[in-house]
Amino acid sequence: MTIELIDGFENFSDNFKKVCRSKEWDVCQKDFNNSDRVFTVGNGGNLAVCDHGAIDIARLSDKSAKAPGSGILASSLINDASHDLWVKNWLSIEIRGLDKKHVSRSMIIGLSSSGYSKNICTALDFAVEKGLKAWLISAQEPKLKGKYNLIKLNVDEYHTSEVLALSLFYQLIHGAG
Numbered sequence: 001m002t003i004e005l006i007d008g009f010e011n012f013s014d015n016f017k018k019v020c021r022s023k024e025w026d027v028c029q030k031d032f033n034n035s036d037r038v039f040t041v042g043n044g045g046n047l048a049v050c051d052h053g054a055i056d057i058a059r060l061s062d063k064s065a066k067a068p069g070s071g072i073l074a075s076s077l078i079n080d081a082s083h084d085l086w087v088k089n090w091l092s093i094e095i096r097g098l099d100k101k102h103v104s105r106s107m108i109i110g111l112s113s114s115g116y117s118k119n120i121c122t123a124l125d126f127a128v129e130k131g132l133k134a135w136l137i138s139a140q141e142p143k144l145k146g147k148y149n150l151i152k153l154n155v156d157e158y159h160t161s162e163v164l165a166l167s168l169f170y171q172l173i174h175g176a177g
Contacts (some may be wrong), residue, residue, distance in 0.1 A: 015155060016167055024151050029175045031133040031149075035107035038065040039094060039132075040169075041087050041120055042111035045162045050111060053169035060173050066094065087123035100131060107133040109169075110148070113161040115140035124148035137165050 019025055032038065038057050040050035050067040057065035068074060068090045077086035087110075095103055108127045110120040120136065121144040127134040134148040139161035141152060151168075155161050 015153060015164060019151060019153060020171055028135050028151060029172060031107055032172045033176050035105055035133060036063060037106040038063050039091060039108040040067045041108065041123055043117055046111035046113060049162050049166045053166060057169065057173055061176050084118050084122060087119045088126045091123050091127060095130060103131045110136045111165045112136060112138040112142065113158040116143040118144060121146050137168060
């Protein structure tokens with residue numbers, strides 16, 4: 001019996017190596033290494049990946065890490081403003097009371113499998129304005145350009161993007177020692 005593979009996974013290792021050998025990844029790793037606090041944000045399956053990544057960053061490194069994984073939190077912030085602003089508003093709450101030094105030693109990583117996640121891109125641009133290091137890991141070229149840094153995975157399938165993103169969180173942890 002021949003098992004048909006899910007499209008996209010057959011090049012997983014090559015895609016992972018290509019990203020990790022890029023100039024952009026080198027800068028992202030340096031930003032991660034120089035951060036004391038890491039925020040991770042995404043939608044749908046990517047939010048689950050972010051929650052998982054944040055937990056393991058906190059467990060396996062010397063960094064504080066957090067994702068807005070609560071449905072109660074998300075629905076409250078969406079109700080207060082809009083879907084486009086809830087991640088920005090969450091980040092605003094998370095950095096409240098931090099001085100400029102602590103903000104500058106903070107990083108946010110956003111994930112997008114579609115290349116169009118207005119709420120994530122809005123939060124990343126807000127983060128840059130506030131002085132955080134900000135990265136978007138996107139399966140495709142983002143539809144919304146911003147001031148944030150970009151790692152483009154160049155994959156077509158959501159599942160490939162999500163699995164690559166989780167693997168990249170582990171690479172960041174490993175790269176931090």
